[in-house]
Amino acid sequence: MSETTLKPQASYAVLGLFDTPDALMQAIPKARAAQLGAVEAYTPYPIHGIDEALGHRKSPLGGMVLVMGVLGALTAFGFQYWISAVDYPIITGGKAANSWEAFIPIMFEVTVLFSTFTAGLGMLLLLNKLPFFGHPVLSSKAITGITRDRYALAIEAESDSFNAEAAAQALKDAGAAAVEALPAPDRSPFLTSDYILRTLGGIFVACVVAGLAIFFAIKWFPLMRPMVNMQDQPRLNAQKASAFFKDGHGMQQPVAGTVARGHLPTATGTQDASASLINPLPRTPEVFAVGKKAYHNRCEVCHGALGNGMGSLTSAYGGKPANLQSQQFRDYPDGKIYWAIVNGKNSMPSHAPYLSESERWSVVHYVRALQRAQNAKDEDLKVAP
Amino acid sequence: MRTDAAHAGAIPEALLEPALTEGRVTPGSLDDQVLAFPETKPPRQWYFGLAVTLSAMFVGLACIGYTFYKGIGAWGNTSPVFWAFDIINFVFWVGIGHAGTLISAILFLFRKRWRNAIARFAEAMTIFAVICAVIFPLIHVGRPWLAYWLFPYPNQRALWTNFRSPLLWDVFAVNTYFSVSLMFWYLGLIPDIASMRDRTTSKLRKTIYTVLAVGWRGAATHWQHYEKAYLLLAGLATGLVLSVHSVVSFDFATSVVPGWHMTIFPPYFVAGAIFAGFAMVVMVLVVVRETMQLKNLITMRHLDVMNKVILSMSCIMGYSYMMEGFTAWYSQNEFLHHGFKNIISGTYGWAGWVTISCNIFIPQILWFKKARASYFWMIFVAIGVTVGMWFERFVIIVISLHQDYLPSAWRIYKPTLTDFGILLGTFGIFFTLVLIFARVLPVIATTEVKAILPDAQPSHHGDDHHV
Numbered sequence: 001m002s003e004t005t006l007k008p009q010a011s012y013a014v015l016g017l018f019d020t021p022d023a024l025m026q027a028i029p030k031a032r033a034a035q036l037g038a039v040e041a042y043t044p045y046p047i048h049g050i051d052e053a054l055g056h057r058k059s060p061l062g063g064m065v066l067v068m069g070v071l072g073a074l075t076a077f078g079f080q081y082w083i084s085a086v087d088y089p090i091i092t093g094g095k096a097a098n099s100w101e102a103f104i105p106i107m108f109e110v111t112v113l114f115s116t117f118t119a120g121l122g123m124l125l126l127l128n129k130l131p132f133f134g135h136p137v138l139s140s141k142a143i144t145g146i147t148r149d150r151y152a153l154a155i156e157a158e159s160d161s162f163n164a165e166a167a168a169q170a171l172k173d174a175g176a177a178a179v180e181a182l183p184a185p186d187r188s189p190f191l192t193s194d195y196i197l198r199t200l201g202g203i204f205v206a207c208v209v210a211g212l213a214i215f216f217a218i219k220w221f222p223l224m225r226p227m228v229n230m231q232d233q234p235r236l237n238a239q240k241a242s243a244f245f246k247d248g249h250g251m252q253q254p255v256a257g258t259v260a261r262g263h264l265p266t267a268t269g270t271q272d273a274s275a276s277l278i279n280p281l282p283r284t285p286e287v288f289a290v291g292k293k294a295y296h297n298r299c300e301v302c303h304g305a306l307g308n309g310m311g312s313l314t315s316a317y318g319g320k321p322a323n324l325q326s327q328q329f330r331d332y333p334d335g336k337i338y339w340a341i342v343n344g345k346n347s348m349p350s351h352a353p354y355l356s357e358s359e360r361w362s363v364v365h366y367v368r369a370l371q372r373a374q375n376a377k378d379e380d381l382k383v384a385p
Numbered sequence: 386m387r388t389d390a391a392h393a394g395a396i397p398e399a400l401l402e403p404a405l406t407e408g409r410v411t412p413g414s415l416d417d418q419v420l421a422f423p424e425t426k427p428p429r430q431w432y433f434g435l436a437v438t439l440s441a442m443f444v445g446l447a448c449i450g451y452t453f454y455k456g457i458g459a460w461g462n463t464s465p466v467f468w469a470f471d472i473i474n475f476v477f478w479v480g481i482g483h484a485g486t487l488i489s490a491i492l493f494l495f496r497k498r499w500r501n502a503i504a505r506f507a508e509a510m511t512i513f514a515v516i517c518a519v520i521f522p523l524i525h526v527g528r529p530w531l532a533y534w535l536f537p538y539p540n541q542r543a544l545w546t547n548f549r550s551p552l553l554w555d556v557f558a559v560n561t562y563f564s565v566s567l568m569f570w571y572l573g574l575i576p577d578i579a580s581m582r583d584r585t586t587s588k589l590r591k592t593i594y595t596v597l598a599v600g601w602r603g604a605a606t607h608w609q610h611y612e613k614a615y616l617l618l619a620g621l622a623t624g625l626v627l628s629v630h631s632v633v634s635f636d637f638a639t640s641v642v643p644g645w646h647m648t649i650f651p652p653y654f655v656a657g658a659i660f661a662g663f664a665m666v667v668m669v670l671v672v673v674r675e676t677m678q679l680k681n682l683i684t685m686r687h688l689d690v691m692n693k694v695i696l697s698m699s700c701i702m703g704y705s706y707m708m709e710g711f712t713a714w715y716s717q718n719e720f721l722h723h724g725f726k727n728i729i730s731g732t733y734g735w736a737g738w739v740t741i742s743c744n745i746f747i748p749q750i751l752w753f754k755k756a757r758a759s760y761f762w763m764i765f766v767a768i769g770v771t772v773g774m775w776f777e778r779f780v781i782i783v784i785s786l787h788q789d790y791l792p793s794a795w796r797i798y799k800p801t802l803t804d805f806g807i808l809l810g811t812f813g814i815f816f817t818l819v820l821i822f823a824r825v826l827p828v829i830a831t832t833e834v835k836a837i838l839p840d841a842q843p844s845h846h847g848d849d850h851h852v
Contacts, residue, residue, distance in 0.1 A: 042604055044835055045608075045841070054605055061610055061614055080548045109558050109632075115621050116564065120571075123614035128611070130607075133600045135602055143583050146583075147580040199596050
């Protein structure tokens with residue numbers, strides 16, 4: 001690392017190496033005074049006062065960060081305001097849609113985010129123009145010292161008339177322990193770097209691998225059923241077996257003596273004892289409508305539409321249902337008809353499970369209406385005044 | 386250095402800056418000492434440690450896998466304790482990270498030069514802790530494949546996020562915190578990686594370091610912008626670190642649950658975070674210092690100063706706990722009364738006393754200088770603080786939730802084995818990353834330490850600049 005390396009060829013720069021920061025600092029003014037080219041220092045860590053000695057201007061990074069920070073705050077405010085107050089106004093906690101106080105935390109975070117990326121990436125990419133793998137200093141012999149414990153001063157070529165010999169001499173005169181000429185790169189330094197090519201190759205391989213992984217993940221993942229306990233609920237389905245009950249059935253019989261609402265079997269004694277029961281329902285068109293519907297559904301199939309015992313089942317099976325139009329039943333008190341509906345009589349089963357309390361009494365009213373319609377008297381034909 | 390000597394007569398010895406290194410350290414010897422680790426074969430103990438931490442990590446991953454298969458029902462969370470281990474662990478790990486940012490950013494702004502030797506490790510621990518922390522919000526949403534719904538982006542559902550929700554503030558705060566910490570850490574690493582690039586002989590390592598060092602060449606113009614960026618980042622990270630745990634505390638403080646709805650929560654959470662983080666840093670640094678032969682760089686004075694920070698934070702925690710009791714009494718609010726009684730005497734009263742003992746009583750040992758200089762006592766305190774701070778979040782979350790306004794909704798919370806497995810797993814992930822970091826990257830910011838070595842700065846500038 002001395003004159004032997006100084007060949008007469010196009011040089012990028014000449015490096016002088018120093019052992020102490022003091023020696024470097026003393027050499028800087030001398031190298032600058034020689035006016036052979038641009039002077040730059042390379043050090044393992046920041047040296048105090050070197051910026052003034054090299055005549056650097058103040059770093060513009062602070063201003064950039066301030067601008068981007070303010071931009072971050074405004075972006076976050078505008079974004080939140082537009083979403084919360086304009087595009088998707090939702091009242092939360094009784095606050096007005098445009099109350100801005102709640103936007104402050106995110107404004108702060110976005111400000112810091114913008115500022116940080118400006119400071120970090122702005123410094124690296126914009127101001128220092130990194131990543132850059134092809135700089136001649138990186139391929140110099142001196143670089144192992146520069147990033148360790150040596151301090152280098154470079155006089156860099158600014159034109160074709162750069163005199164490497166003179167620059168080396170100037171650095172030696174300034175106290176350099178050794179000098180090294182850095183040849184100018186043949187091509188654009190960026191392209192000479194095989195590292196960047198390897199990096200790009202690596203990124204390409206990574207993309208292919210990631211693409212395949214995503215392809216198979218998307219292909220196979222939907223077949224899996226993650227978090228199944230949202231779907232498998234411990235619920236009893238109708239007509240399904242269940243291990244929960246001893247008999248293995250999902251559906252169970254009601255407890256003995258269970259009575260559904262409105263289905264109280266109120267006429268429990270003998271039919272004669274029920275004769276004193278009084279129909280609690282008024283004779284209104286609504287009650288007759290309920291009675292008519294219930295009669296059609298439950299009674300008509302045997303007792304017939306007119307109540308004369310000529311239902312459709314009668315002819316088919318030969319039963320003998322009661323003729324409700326006969327004198328015997330026309331003389332029945334309401335209570336005895338009611339008792340027959342609740343308890344059943346002869347072949348007629350109990351209708352208590354199917355007809356509610358009020359439906360039974362409505363049917364009684366309707367039967368009375370049928371009897372009167374078939375045995376109408378003259379005064380029934382008179383129109384009410 | 387000279388400054389200390391010049392003022393030694395006027396300033397009491399206790400107020401002087403601690404000696405930054407012990408013995409003779411030169412830039413070259415520093416590189417040989419610190420940057421040699423990645424080039425040498427790890428000792429057997431390292432493999433043993435890695436086996437232990439990896440096992441813990443796989444237990445955790447298996448439990449997370451079981452959670453994915455089974456659903457959140459695999460955990461003990463149930464009405465009314467809908468937040469339990471998941472949020473406890475999240476708050477715990479985010480808090481651990483805060484020490485790193487405090488050391489790297491706030492102490493940088495205060496020009497505490499001793500922080501240079503430990504900043505790198507603390508920053509790395511910040512990043513690893515935040516990685517452990519973000520696992521929990523992701524898995525506790527129940528449908529992790531829809532976690533991206535947390536971000537406000539235009540979508541076909543025509544829905545936007547609710548910017549009045551502290552949970553959304555959390556998304557922004559934690560993401561920003563992770564990005565900023567990573568940026569800060571990486572920028573600090575670049576010159577060190579450049580040193581490793583230029584000293585390694587292995588071709589593979591050289592390629593990796595070359596890419597990672599982005600062609601750093603130590604030019605004075607670069608250093609100028611670099612220092613400015615570092616200063617700005619330190620300032621930004623300072624505000625950020627105070628905001629992150631404040632925002633985390635908003636998750637609780639903006640609700641109406643008795644025991645959560647308190648104005649003291651943001652500063653109380655930040656102090657607790659720094660407290661727990663410093664304990665973790667002390668624990669790890671003691672091990673690093675002993676096993677990696679870094680005693681001359683991470684000195685007993687470092688540990689002494691960090692123990693003092695732990696002690697002062699412990700006092701702040703004590704004040705906060707007393708304030709909780711005072712608020713419960715002074716508010717004359719029967720729900721707060723009941724909540725505070727639960728902390729000291731309810732079903733989970735033991736957890737309350739573990740918290741108070743570990744966080745308030747045990748660290749008081751550090752008033753003694755001998756305790757601050759003794760591995761046994763500082764590790765004892767550090768483990769106590771770690772346990773205590775985990776239980777503090779348990780107290781805040783589970784005790785407050787399990788009995789709130791409506792007695793008919795009260796229920797006792799019981800964690801499952803899966804809960805413990807995931808907690809163990811995050812410790813495994815954390816220490817696995819710490820172990821790997823210790824072997825592949827410089828554990829001490831050599832560039833920053835070089836800059837504060839004796840004779841590192843030109844003599845006619847030495848006094849004006851860094852005092």
